[in-house]
Amino acid sequence: MYQFSVPESTPVGMVVGRVKAEDSDVGENTDMTYQLRQEGVQLFKVTTDSNTQEAILTVQKPLDYEAQAFHTVVVEALNKFVDPRFVDLGTFRDQTIVRVSVLDVDEPPEFRPPSQLMEVQEDAGVGSVVGVVTALDPDAANSPVRYAIDRSTDLERIFDVDADTGAIVTGQALDRETAGWHNITVLAMEAGARSIPGPGSLPAAGRKPANFSR
Template sequence: MATSFSLQVSVIIAPMDVSFPVFLEEAYHPAPLSEKSPTDTFVVEVRALYKLPVNYSITSGDEKGYFIIHSSSGIVRTSKNLELEDFPVNFKVRATDSSNAVIFNEVEVKVEVIDENNFPPVFPSSLLEERLPEHSPATQIVQLKAQDNDTGRNGFLTYGILNGYRLKFRINETTGILYSTAPFDYEEEPTEYQVVVYAEDDGIPEKKRGYCTVVIKITDINDWPPVFDPVPDFSVHENVPVGFIVGKITASDRDTGDNAFVLYNLT
């Protein structure tokens, strides 16, 4: 079975009587380069139409010498490692009549460089400890802030919670503020939570993350009264001396620490 395909081709015909070289583009804007582009990376091919051969050269705009151009083909390549802070670079390419240097034309080439995502976000500390009293309403616990040494979108950070405590905690993805979402009960629920927070950049070609573990300790408040244990009947004989022990009454408190310390008094 025969197959066929079609291809659209643009053909520009230069008149033989043009008085100076004519470039195929009014200005050249090649694809952005990676900041990690090695020396001799292809940038763009600049072409001019003319009745005679032309010589190509870079005349201005590339003061730091990042680019070289082949004098016959018009192919532009990098000549050294690129420094992001120097870009974009706008330089002029000249096409000159090979037999008469006073006949020429120039075109602008604009080269941009993409900031590679070199660094992951980093928190000042990978471990934090915070305390939260039980029965506190939903509240702010701590604001986390990571740093990223990249620039632009590679350094733009959003925050999230990695582990399974999203029902108990939430984080503002922009500000990094960590909140509780409901009260905690010291006596009925876990008293410690390890919340793993991440900061993620918007990097190209891939996103990178940094992590911080926030240990949240729920503290006890005095929310339980003492409760007497069952009290038996006591009896005592007459004429016992002062200070005679009649019996012992005990009480318990579901709180902890000083909140569970019970004092007894007669009323």
């Protein structure tokens, strides 16, 4: 049995490892071809190195540690050429088991949905809740997420966000005539850990109540 470990971020086409079936024959009777059986055919691919007669196991589809951390792959070796003296016995073959461990990679939180459109009345008081954003940690640990506003998108601090709940609130009085739209970016990061912030675009629309005259 063979064992290999690869990060879940391993790109498609990357080599996981090599295995080889030993053959005591000589000449072309030592030429091998390999194929996968059972589970591994969806996520992995095997090809034959014609120079070394090794099986090259590569990633065929993206891996996901959270979905499945271990994969058992059966690699089958077959003689490429059948000796005429033994043709009635069919192709000689053998199998080995390859166990692939998928290593967890710390991933940034993901906003769901990735962007939102919110509306707020122009006369809403300071501290009024405009809406709530939600981001989740896709990793198995499912760490708590904290929120912050990218101040480069809200220099005047017109909005604030509750670091724990993701609630967007007004930080100043709004004026639709000055700015009818505010496009701000909310950042999400794992609490208590250094993590790449996951940005979420949040267009917040200021809406003025209708005025009626007699």
